[in-house]
Amino acid sequence: MFLLDGPYVSDFLLDTLERRRFPVIDTEYARAAAGGRTLAFVPPGEAARRLRNDDGRLYTPSENSIGWIARHLAETPLPEKIALFKNKAEFRRRIRPLYPDFFFREVDVPTLLALRPGELPLPCVVKPATGFFSLGVYPVADADDFARMQRRLRSDLQAAENLYPREVLDARTFLVEEHIPGPEYAIDAWYDAAGEPVVLGILEHLFASERDVSDRIYTTSAEIVRRNLEPFTALLGRIGRLTEVRNFPAHVEIRRRADGALVPVEVNPVRFGGWCTTPDLGRHAWGLNLYECYMDGVRPDWGALTERAGDAACSLVVLDNSTGVPGREIAGFDYDALLGRFSRPLELRRTDFGRYPLFGFLFVETTPQTRGELERILRDDLTRYLLPPPAPRE
Secondary structure: OEOOOOOOOOHHHHHHHHHHOOEEEOOHHHHHHHOOOOOEEEOHHHHHHHHHHOOOOOEOOOHHHHHHHHHHOOOOOHHHHHHHHHOHHHHHHHOHHHOOOOOEEEEEHHHHHHOOHHHOOOOEEEEEEEOOOOOOOEEEOOHHHHHHHHHHHHHHHHHHHOOOOOOOOEEEEEEEEEOOOOOEEEEEEEEOOOOOEEEEEEEEEEOOOOOOOOOOEEEEEHHHHHHHHHHHHHHHHHHHHHHOOOOEEEEEEEEEOOOOOEEEEEEEEOOOOHHHOHHHHHHHHHOOOHHHHHHHOOOOOHHHHHHHHOOOEEEEEEEEOOOOOOHHHOOEEOHHHHHOOOOOEEEEEEOOOOOOOEEEEEEEEEOOOOOHHHHHHHOOOOHHHEEOOOOOOO
8 A cells, every 4th residue: 555745756656556556545645646647545544444454565655654654553563663763763772782882872952062072972973863865964073073063953954844744854852873984875675574674676875975975876786786685685684673574665774884794874664765766766777666566575586687787877866956055046957958967867857946955866877988977976066057057156
């Protein structure tokens, strides 16, 4: 069953729902999102009854739906499992047997603003205990960084809280945890009825520098999947045994330390990548429909999929507004010029940049010969694409 909510539902997901007749909970947002499509709507009361009595297999593309789940499915284990993963401090406590020496501390905003750098181990990362999309995440390398973090905290969180419900981004409590060095990966997966993980996608999260915390590029390839499938599946299995999840989709972010140890950054519950991004990338990269995989209980044949893929990489480019100009002050964005920077763009999705801090999402394919296209956009602040172009700074 699917529970649709804002800010975005892709045409690919909606077309899948119409073609497969998967049940969709009948809400005002779902009706509006469907447009002219004929979806298999189920009244909320009937949907709640089915989810309580059947296997409870639910998917939502947006964590804005968490409130609905808490209200209508309180008699199921689902709200408790969601709360466990959404509260990053609680998640750290649950997996402590796997990482007994990992430092983290939960603090409220007044305490965080009053702390001094010497009271915490540096480097560290400061982030909302409940957060989304790298909002309010601050890497702190030294005392100067710590002071800057405290100065930025109030204004940044006020802006972020206007975008998402409290269930998605709760700025009342923060998590301070040790910095996890090493490359970062995102995994789309689901847990079956026995609690065993099934990996549907592995992406490497590219950063421009050690201090970069943006979501600009996620990329996948046969080499990335082959190298990581076995150890990542094993880690998800250990997490699953501690959290006891069943029939449960998740978007998991992890890092690999220099010694090879894998450490989870966070687990996002009841969905794959937000804004229908990484699940729809699976269609471009592998020909997989991740929504069908989860609902039908499909386990991808990664041996065959990676064999066919060759040396190409498929990437998601998140066009976050890094220009320094508030979206409401931007008249337009030159998407055509942006597309011209790539030899093989696959799909462009535009967003309302006056409302959300991003211009859209771009799916692209690159080869080893054209990988420089990713390196360039990774470091681009996107100012060159503003319409009209901003006046030169004096």
